[in-house]
Amino acid sequence: MAEYDLTKTIIPYLDRHLAFPLLAHLTETVLFPEDQVHAAQYELAKGTNMVDYCVALFEQLYPDQEIPDEFARKRENAVSTNERLEQEAQAVLDVIENPDVAQALRQDKMQNLQYLKDHYNLTLEQINALYHFGQFQYSYGNYSGATDYLYHFRVLSTDNDLNLSALWGKLASDILTGKWDTALEQLNELREIIDSRSPPPSLTASAEGAMLSQLQARTWLLHWSLFVYFNHSQGRTQLLETFLAPSYLNTIQNACPWILRYLATAAVLSRKASAAGGSTSSRVRHSLKEIVKVVQTEEYQYSDPITKFLKELYLEFDFEAAQRELTTAVHVVENDFFLQEFKDDFLDNARYLISEAYCRIHHKIDIADLSERLNLSRDEGEKWIVNLIRETRMGADAKIDLEKNIIEINRPPAPVYQNVIEKTRGLAFRTQAIGAAIEKTVLEKSAQGAAEAQPAVVEGAR
Known part of the structure; x- marks a missing residue:
């Protein structure tokens, strides 16, 4: 399974603090030697102000060596810096947390800055202290504190670059504290900002730089969004809506084709609910067809058991090969940091996809044969298929004959207008x-x- 692990591929597109949960997950698996994972954690931690965490990792890696003096100096410097930044930020907080000031502030940031300067002698440079203190809080692992300070900074600041940086920092802090509703709001706001910065139409050097910058920002956003989309209750649907948008699908194909794993998994996880008539958009309901085409196109760049499962099922119609790929795909899902919680749902939905495809081809289906293709015993397969037909739209077209142990599929011909709708859907x-x-x-x-x-x-x- 180590060959399918994407941790080393994904980490370069994450903030180092967001990489810690991925490495912590690797320590719980047997994919890589534990000492190698601890070494990677140590190298990442050295770039932060989490001195105590660095010392703990150093002791794990080098139990026979004395702790270097540099850690004591770094701790002392971190404490003094924290005290200085806290005093600067607190001077601003004392003003803006005053009930009279809070009541006087308006939506117009320029007006607010002028009010604070006239009445309390607060300048933009002083307000920037909130940003620097929030950034420092984040650097030593106080993510909830960083969220508060960065929020206050963004309410007041008119500096677009620092506001954007603070938004990235607040998103990371909300992810690391598990505030998924707030993180989704930050993610959507960040996406709007990135998409609104359209490069100029002329093909100049500055335009090319703007296009490259936008591509890089979208690539980072795709990776960061995995934390949110695979933890929020509506995340899989939101992932399909975002990743299948033309600009982001183009980013995946050009910059990070390995994201196809998560796009394909989200489509599989959403398929059964869509077939049962769930409240999903047309894009989500028809996402599987589009994703299969992309998987086929990008196979030369990236493939894994999950994408191969879809290819064998929908392009090759090889049910035996699809069954083999599904067995491996379940292990990939189980070992993937973002997907591990969805192992059972993935298997259940994948079995539904096999059943759906099999039933489209055959009018009479032997339950024992279909159970074998689903890696289920005869009794388990019979119970699973009965529940599947009862819960989904297949129930209107299927009848089960338990005496003959077969399923009969009766499909009425599709109306003409439905064929017209299907052919003009993307017009x-x-x-x-x-x-x-x-x-x-x-x-x-x-x-x-x-x-x-x-x-x-x-x-x-x-």
């Missing part, structure tokens, strides 16, 4: 994409024409 999206491409081409030609005309105008002026 609006394709039209929008073509329109955007034409608009971009026109803007580029206009910019090029203006650039060519400028020398002529200058020459005429001479």
